[in-house]
Amino acid sequence: MDPATFMQKQSLPYQAKIRHAELRAREYYDRLNGAVYVSVGGLDSITLLTFLRETVAKDIPGVSVSSLEDKSIQAVHKDFDNFVSLKPLKSKVQVLREFGYPVVSKMKARKIEHLQKPDNPKQTFIHALMTGDMGEQGKFQHSDKIKLPDKWLRLFAGLYNDHRPDLECKVAPFKVSDRCCYWMKEQPCDLYAKGTGRKPYMGLMASEGGQRELGLMKNGCNYYGKTTTRSCPFAIFSRQDLLQLALDLKVQVPEIYGEIARDPDGTLETTRAQRTGCTMCGFGIHIEKRPHRFDRLREDNPKEWKFWMYDMGWGVVLDYIGVEWETPPIIQTELPFETAV
Structure with missing residues (x-):
């Protein structure tokens, strides 16, 4: 698919995008004779799993390395039937000690690793x-x-x-690396796929930017390659599309996100975290406003926050790249949101 065509699809009305996602998902399912699974993490892929089970097949399994996620996300995973929880090949502590800290972005971390x-x-x-x-x-x-x-x-x-x-x-007094996802998420899922013969659906959207945008614009929603086969039915979605679909499907929203609500101009937002990932991931932390992900971790799980910040050296890393963390942020007590329905 050429970039112009992809961008044209991104401008489709919401209902047309939903239909497009359903068609691409069904096409992928049929071509692979149902040998598929959904790679599940946070809200985007939780919504995808719910969507696919309603529109394509009720028995599509969800697969996740759930232990890497926030506890509220893990709780939602446990509520799904036909859900497989995988173990990471290396622990978070092992990855940090062996390879380094995931900061800035995946692409830039890879470059920094060369410079170190x-x-x-x-x-x-x-x-x-x-x-x-x-x-x-x-x-x-x-x-x-x-x-x-x-x-x-x-x-x-x-x-x-x-x-x-x-x-x-x-x-720097610490190493930087992008290899955390490889050992903790990608390899376990790849081994699951090889062992079962199943291929993944993924909740990626080009609107997230970066490498995801480049890959999705180049390869489209469904990609069948020599070494990689995957489907991203939500590729042309905006964040607004995803949140609206989550509302329409009455998706269970993990507590870390708060609620899906409308701000005064009608834009849908989650009232707490906008994005989530592994609890010790630092990619993009330098551009987050406070309260950032580690502030929320401090609020939700002070013991784990203390472990990462002090015992595992994340405090040193954040100080070095100029991210405040030790002094609690001033948090607005009343958010200007209306609960969306």
Whole structure:
């Protein structure tokens, strides 16, 4: 699917998007003779599982590494029948200690990981990360997409400061990595898929941006590749579409999200967390307003918050990247929302 066609579908009316999602989901189910499952995490995929069981087949299994999720999400998972809970191949503690902390974004964390390797043999790539200059292999072109922003170079590129003598770059007192999802979510689900012959539905939406947007715009809702087969029926949805569908289906909303409500201009929002993930994930934390995800963890599970912040060093990480965490935020007592129905 070309980007123009995909963007055109994103502008369809809500009911047309619902019909489109149902058609793509049914098409995928029929092509795979029902050998499918839903990869379930937070509200988006909980809504997807509910939607598919109402529109495609009631016996589609849900599959999740539930132990990584917030306890309120785990509680919703337990209310589903035909639901498989997998175990991560490595624990959260193992991943942090072996590979490093998931901060900034997956793509940028991968780049930072290269910059933290002493005597990295990929010097052309290191130079591209530092300057954007591609060298001979890149036909001496410049790419701001490859270059890591100066903000992060200053914090993490100290080993290769000679590539950018105009910056004062530091060596961080901790490692950064994007490999947490691989060991804790992706591999367990891949092993489940190989063992059962089932292929996943996923609750991804291009409107979330980043790598998800690029992948969905390139490959469309349903993708049948040599190594990857997956369906994302909600690919063209906006956040508003997803929340409206959750309301229409009367989806059980985990407590971490609060309620689905309308703000004064009619926009649907969740009154607490907007997005969730693994309780120790730091991707995107630097752009969240307070109360951010770790503030909510402190409120919901002080013991776990203390463990991550102090025992496992997340406090040091957040201090280093400039995210406040130790002093509780001032929280508005009355939110300007109306409960949506």
